[in-house]
Amino acid sequence: MGIKGMLLVGHGSKLPYNKELIETTAELIARKTNEYIVKPGFMSINTPTVEEQLEAFRKENIEMLVVVPLFLARGVHIDKDIPEILGLPEGSRRGEFQLNGKTIPLVYANPIGSDPLLAELMLKNAADAIANLQP
Amino acid sequence: MGIKGMLLVGHGSKLPYNKELIETTAELIARKTNEYIVKPGFMSINTPTVEEQLEAFRKENIEMLVVVPLFLARGVHIDKDIPEILGLPEGSRRGEFQLNGKTIPLVYANPIGSDPLLAELMLKNAADAIANLQP
Numbered sequence: 001m002g003i004k005g006m007l008l009v010g011h012g013s014k015l016p017y018n019k020e021l022i023e024t025t026a027e028l029i030a031r032k033t034n035e036y037i038v039k040p041g042f043m044s045i046n047t048p049t050v051e052e053q054l055e056a057f058r059k060e061n062i063e064m065l066v067v068v069p070l071f072l073a074r075g076v077h078i079d080k081d082i083p084e085i086l087g088l089p090e091g092s093r094r095g096e097f098q099l100n101g102k103t104i105p106l107v108y109a110n111p112i113g114s115d116p117l118l119a120e121l122m123l124k125n126a127a128d129a130i131a132n133l134q135p
Numbered sequence: 136m137g138i139k140g141m142l143l144v145g146h147g148s149k150l151p152y153n154k155e156l157i158e159t160t161a162e163l164i165a166r167k168t169n170e171y172i173v174k175p176g177f178m179s180i181n182t183p184t185v186e187e188q189l190e191a192f193r194k195e196n197i198e199m200l201v202v203v204p205l206f207l208a209r210g211v212h213i214d215k216d217i218p219e220i221l222g223l224p225e226g227s228r229r230g231e232f233q234l235n236g237k238t239i240p241l242v243y244a245n246p247i248g249s250d251p252l253l254a255e256l257m258l259k260n261a262a263d264a265i266a267n268l269q270p
Contacts, residue, residue: 006261017208021249028254036261066261070253072207073152094268109264112256114156118205119163121252126141126171126201129244133229 002063004036007053009069009082012042019046022070037062043077050085058098064105065097071111078111137198139171142188144204144217147177154181157205172197178212185220193233199240200232206246213246 006029010022019042026040037060041053048056057065067086069078080090088095088108097106112118141164145157154177161175172195176188183191192200202221204213215225223230223243232241247253 006257008257011207013208013210015210017210021208021247024249025254025257028249028251029257032251032254033258064265066264068257068261068264070207070257072146072205073148073156075148075150075152093264105268107261107264107268109260112156112260114159114163115256115259116163116167117252117256117259119160119167121247121250121256122141122143122160122164122203122205123168124250124252125244125247126203126242129201129203129228129242130139130199133240133242 002061003034005057005060005062005065006036006038007050007057007065007067008038008040009050009067009071010040010042010046011071011077012045014045025070036066043081050082054085054097058100060099062099062104064107066107066109068109069111073111073113083108137196138169140192140195140197140200141171141173142185142192142200142202143173143175144185144202144206145175145177145181146206146212147180149180160205171201178216185217189220189232193235195234197234197239199242201242201244203244204246208246208248218243 008022008026011018022040026038030038039053039056041048041050071078083090093108095106096103143161146153157175161173165173174188176183176185206213218225228243230241231238
């Protein structure tokens with residue numbers, strides 16, 4: 001099996017926190033696995049944009065591109081804007097991506113959504129806040 | 136140790152997905168632990184509001200109230216609006232909460248932020264999307 005590409009899509013924000021979150025998470029993912037080349041891209045305000053990162057992936061020798069939105073839940077970006085950029089019909093999760101003279105599968109993943117791992121994260125944040133209470 | 140309250144704060148949205156996410160996550164947390172009474176509350180559009188759930192917690196026999204924002208990253212809601220509702224000075228993470236004639240500690244937790252668990256969630260969403268590729 002060759003390596004896959006992961007485009008981690010962030011919303012973007014005038015404040016620095018969304019960009020920091022997406023970039024740091026991309027680094028954490030890259031450190032956890034050798035399965036993917038990970039690149040963060042933004043829907044608005046911040047750069048690199050999603051379009052710029054798609055272009056960057058065309059130069060990589062990947063066998064599949066997975067687009068993973070780092071959004072909490074579905075909305076207009078997830079259901080309309082991102083599929084449009086990816087050339088996917090609304091509601092479709094799979095398409096094709098052109099590298100240098102090669103066509104590979106493109107897969108569009110779900111946003112975070114309800115997940116036991118998210119519940120665990122909230123419990124961790126609560127426990128951390130309580131632990132910090134002690135002077 | 137008595138039981139604690141957890142107010143899980145959501146952004147709220149005209150679309151149904153944010154509300155679903157916050158409510159389902161509150162249920163998942165409640166199923167995972169007996170440590171907390173969990174109530175979801177929203178900053179805008181959806182109900183119950185954060186203010187309504189604070190009132191609801193005044194009737195519970197809890198020893199501490201932990202306010203956990205289910206937001207990806209810091210922003211105006213996290214830094215200004217929620218602390219204002221909680222009566223916390225900006226930047227402060229701890230205050231007091233009045234029950235029936237009793238004062239208990241109030242703790243304000245961080246939003247999701249960069250976390251190895253979030254990286255894991257993204258890898259899981261990517262793997263699920265690839266698994267669904269098979270016809």
